[in-house]
Amino acid sequence: MDSMEVNKGIAAVLVAGITFFLSGTVGTILIQEHHLAKPAIKIDIPQTAPSGAPAAPQLTPIAPLLAKADPAAGEADTKKLGCVACHTFTEGGKAGIGPNLYGVVGGPHAHMQGFEYSAALKAKKGPWTFDELNEWLHQPSAYAPGTKMTFAGIKNDKERADVIDYLHTLAAKPEALPSPTEAPPPAAAAAAPAGASPAGEPPVETLLASADPKLGEADTKKLGCIACHTFTDGGKAGIGPNLYGVVGGPHAHMKGFEYSAALKSKQGPWTYDELYQWLKKPSAYAPGTKMTFVGIPDPKERTDVIAYLRSLSPNPEPLPAKK
Numbered sequence: 001m002d003s004m005e006v007n008k009g010i011a012a013v014l015v016a017g018i019t020f021f022l023s024g025t026v027g028t029i030l031i032q033e034h035h036l037a038k039p040a041i042k043i044d045i046p047q048t049a050p051s052g053a054p055a056a057p058q059l060t061p062i063a064p065l066l067a068k069a070d071p072a073a074g075e076a077d078t079k080k081l082g083c084v085a086c087h088t089f090t091e092g093g094k095a096g097i098g099p100n101l102y103g104v105v106g107g108p109h110a111h112m113q114g115f116e117y118s119a120a121l122k123a124k125k126g127p128w129t130f131d132e133l134n135e136w137l138h139q140p141s142a143y144a145p146g147t148k149m150t151f152a153g154i155k156n157d158k159e160r161a162d163v164i165d166y167l168h169t170l171a172a173k174p175e176a177l178p179s180p181t182e183a184p185p186p187a188a189a190a191a192a193p194a195g196a197s198p199a200g201e202p203p204v205e206t207l208l209a210s211a212d213p214k215l216g217e218a219d220t221k222k223l224g225c226i227a228c229h230t231f232t233d234g235g236k237a238g239i240g241p242n243l244y245g246v247v248g249g250p251h252a253h254m255k256g257f258e259y260s261a262a263l264k265s266k267q268g269p270w271t272y273d274e275l276y277q278w279l280k281k282p283s284a285y286a287p288g289t290k291m292t293f294v295g296i297p298d299p300k301e302r303t304d305v306i307a308y309l310r311s312l313s314p315n316p317e318p319l320p321a322k323k
């Protein structure tokens, strides 16, 4: 045995030892987190309790937390929490079980070239914002059901913000931190159902309760939807797909219509909330969409149209419970 081989032997033992140590650590973390985990809260479902009682807990907005966060503590947390078992953080660092994380903040979802991401993460559009990282790291499996990242999440707000603050330093030109005043004040955040759209719009379920499908039908003519869409059962596609049965149907619901990748990549059924976002501004809901229509800015008009779309079915979807 020459000294080279002795070195290799020692290295192999060391690697085995480290791997064993890390898998032990990760295992412990996963198990501990599991015990700590609260019953899953689906944060996109409005949870407002009746008659002004405090709303069910929501994820704390990240902006004010980031204002007080400490990237050095965050770096230490990535070791303590075991992120380092799966991720590297330096520029050009290799993938391990997880992708390298340099430049992830503000980069696209699934940002590392060549890494085999899950379909769940690849389907996410747009850049990783601070808000999205907040949700993701709180509970990866809730943010991206089917993700390959088998990590329970960071439930502690301070720890999560520290880690995000650290990730944000891993760039030649770090993204600007969000202004803490941009976040809604706690009172407003508690009053608005979590499913409400931003910018003070009334939630779709409130408006739907008084929406008028007849007006909605008239609006599809006035607004020009009928130039591209048909609405009857079995109607042909035009520039756009037939819309019969779209409410509660899957995204890109018409068989044989050539949808954009942007719309095809959306998962799950068309909910009222999603139609409300989509029709507000298609290009914002699904960047790259083929529907060249600016949107319906007026919430009342938009919900009338949704109420009309809902009626295009032998069994219209139930209206959402009024909040």
Ligand code: HEC
Residues within 6 Å of the ligand: 026, 078, 081, 082, 083, 084, 085, 086, 087, 097, 098, 099, 101, 104, 108, 109, 110, 111, 112, 116, 117, 118, 119, 120, 121, 137, 144, 146, 147, 148, 149, 150, 151, 154, 163
């Ligand atoms: C057991 C291994 C493992 C652990 C522990 C882990 N991750 Fe991950 N991480 C992954 C994998 C695998 C992916 C890719 C997920 C997918 O494709 O669905 C990922 C993806 C990510 C992404 C998205 C990357 C991108 O390019 O879009 C971020 C950010 C991230 N992890 C941060 C963290 C942080 C911070 C921690 C610690 C708090 C952590 N991860 C702990 C395995 C892990």
Ligand code: HEC
Residues within 6 Å of the ligand: 220, 223, 224, 225, 226, 227, 228, 229, 239, 240, 241, 243, 246, 250, 251, 252, 253, 254, 258, 259, 260, 261, 262, 263, 264, 279, 286, 288, 289, 290, 291, 292, 293, 296, 305
């Ligand atoms: C200029 C043509 C055009 C106009 C005007 C238009 N659309 Fe569309 N619409 C499309 C196209 C094209 C698609 C497919 C989009 C894609 O694949 O990204 C689409 C998709 C849709 C979808 C999703 C269908 C599915 O199967 O997932 C809905 C819902 C919809 N449009 C409703 C409307 C309504 C309501 C209006 C009027 C307020 C309207 N559209 C105006 C062309 C148009």
